[in-house]
Amino acid sequence: QASADIMKLLDLHKVSLAVPPESTVKDQWHTQLFRSIDARTASFCEHHLSRFQDENKVDDLLESAFAVPVSDKKVQKGISAFASQLKGIAKERKSLVKEHEKGTSRTFVASDMKTFRFLRDLDRKKGRNVDASVHSGLVHHIRRARHHIYMESQYFMGSSHLWKSDNKVKCGNLIPAEIIVKICEKIANDERFAVYIVLPMWPEGVPESKPTQELLVWQRLTMEGMYTRIAEALTSRGNPGHPTDYLNFYCLGTRETTEFSQATKDHKQNSKEKILNETRRHQIYVHSKMMIVDDEVVIIGSANVNQRSLDGTRDSELMLASYQPMYVTSSDSIPYGDVHGFRLHCWATITGKMDDVFRYPSDLE
Known part of the structure; x- marks a missing residue:
């Protein structure tokens, strides 16, 4: 829950990066940001910092952070002082292990935001406590979706157990599979449902390089597995529809004129x-990590739809889910609150126009 003076969803950003004089085409970005201020942010920051101040982990942290020998005596002295300070803080706090034993969630009460909660969704993998709350949260909201899902992600790969090949790759997050289950469920009930996913044309890196090509293969296998199962569901139901009636992927592009060329x-x-100079076309690099469900809930943060972000044992990720209590979805309609307006703004900015059909994303039109 958030009011206008506390939570702001920042607009789509198309950032023209600084380019050298010899460059002919600018590289544009598309991303989504959120900003949270006041007491609840302070509560969250205090919690997040405390997770790295466990006295049992300080030595390991310092050893890995300062593995490179430091010759400057002043720097060494500063590091020692910093280490002592960290250990002092850690001793005053309860260890993370003991905190885990108390439960899997904790409520942070702020004077002006009593309903703000940060949930610890602890699980265990190979004997270690992991926090996979981002993955669990995304799965939860996909399962409760009624009409449509709109996603923007820098990567989109997962549910490798459903791939046609390479299905032993450790990319087992359930986001693609959950979307398939939801769509197939709607097809079986003869109900409309639509999923829109915006991705970059290729992930970060040189397109023809081996790592980038490998990621593109996994992304293609993910899409192929999703479309195959949607097609099977349509066939079994005798539905004459096409898989793209339910699931669509988009890449953003731009075309520059020669009028303001910096080359x-x-x-x-x-x-x-x-080739680029002739076509003057280039992708707009999608850097967003966002999901909007039924124009009721918007989730924005740092986690991509890939195993690295959602595994819970690798990168530290943060996602913020927001909604308005007075604007909730029903079985036959979507709410027309700020989340709805935000999605319309995104679509209008991307397409360069505002069309009335944007208000009804689950309709075939």
Whole structure:
């Protein structure tokens, strides 16, 4: 829950990065951000910091952080002082292990935001406590979706057990599988449902490099597995529809004119630059990590739809879910609150127009 003076969903950003004079095409970004201020943020920050101040982990943390020998005596002295300070703080706090034993959730009460809660969704993998609350939260909201889902993600791969090949790859997050289950459930009940997913044309890196190509293969296998099962559900139901009536992936692109080109006239172009200069088309790199469900709940943060972000044992991720209590979905309609307006703004900015059909995302039109 959030009021306008505490929570702000920042608009889509198309950032034209600084480019060298010899460059012919700008690289644009598309992302979503959130900002949270006041007491609840302070409560969360205190909790997040405390997780790294467990006295049983301080030595390991310092050892890994300062593995490179430091020759400067002043720097060494500063590090020692910092280490002593960390250990002092850690001794005053309860260890993370003891805190885990008390339960799997904790409520942080702020004077002006009593309903703010940060949930610890603890699980165990190979004897270690892990926090997979981001994955659990996304799965929860996909399962409760009634009409549509709109996602933006820098990567989209998972549910490798459903892949046609390479299904032993450790990419087992359930986001794609849960979307399939939801769509197939709607098809079986002869109900409309639509999923829109916006991705970059290729992940970060050189497109033809081996790591990028490997990621693209896994992403293709994820999409292929989803469309295959949707097609099977339509066939078994005798539905003449097409899988893209229910699931669509989009990539954003831009085309620049020569009017404001920053390229130097004497620059010798290579073969790739010549092609780009002729078409002047380039992808808008999608860096967002966002999901909107039924225009009721918006989830924005740092976690991509891939195993690295959702595994719970690798990267530290943060996602914020927001909704308005007076604007909730029903079986036959979506709410028309701020989340609805935010999605419309995203679509209008991406497409360059505002169309009335945007208000009804689950309709075939």
